[in-house]
Amino acid sequence: xxxxxxxxxxxxxxxxxxxxxxxxxxxxxxxxxxxxxxxxxxxxxxxxxxxxxxxxxxxxxxxxxxxxxxxxxxxxxxxxxxxxxxxxxxxxxxxxxxxxxxxxxxxxxxxxxxxxxxxxxxxxxxxxxxxxxxxxxxxxxxxxxxxxxxxxxxxxxxxx
Numbered sequence: 001x002x003x004x005x006x007x008x009x010x011x012x013x014x015x016x017x018x019x020x021x022x023x024x025x026x027x028x029x030x031x032x033x034x035x036x037x038x039x040x041x042x043x044x045x046x047x048x049x050x051x052x053x054x055x056x057x058x059x060x061x062x063x064x065x066x067x068x069x070x071x072x073x074x075x076x077x078x079x080x081x082x083x084x085x086x087x088x089x090x091x092x093x094x095x096x097x098x099x100x101x102x103x104x105x106x107x108x109x110x111x112x113x114x115x116x117x118x119x120x121x122x123x124x125x126x127x128x129x130x131x132x133x134x135x136x137x138x139x140x141x142x143x144x145x146x147x148x149x150x151x152x153x154x155x156x157x158x159x160x
Contacts, residue, residue, distance in 0.1 A: 004082040018067040040080040
């Protein structure tokens with residue numbers, strides 16, 4: 001079973017031959033090295049074959065089939081970009097921040113902090129939005145353990 005996973009947005013054109021710069025929200029593009037990306041145009045996920053790509057800092061420059069002019073590339077600016085991934089291929093060793101949705105956060109010193117309703121990766125700090133209104137920054141260094149129902153954390157600061 002395959003699903004689409006958002007990886008970022010088309011930020012701007014790069015050059016005059018239709019190449020676009022995609023601002024990435026995560027590193028999944030590099031891991032997947034996809035043959036296709038899906039760009040949201042008019043509320044429809046449109047597949048584009050990736051002819052070539054190269055990294056540019058935290059972003060990726062994409063050359064897409066059928067996008068070979070400034071005019072064609074301009075239509076893509078601001079659009080969401082997703083890749084296809086096999087939902088059943090996750091062997092349990094690879095988690096994304098989005099996989100934390102629905103899990104209860106328990107701090108080793110402060111106890112139950114709430115249940116994750118939403119994960120926001122759009123800023124420099126990934127944020128967990130909890131069901132009780134709390135917003136927590138999350139990073140690998142804060143996580144002690146993750147199981148099917150709970151994220152055990154250790155925060156070295158007070159949580160309001």
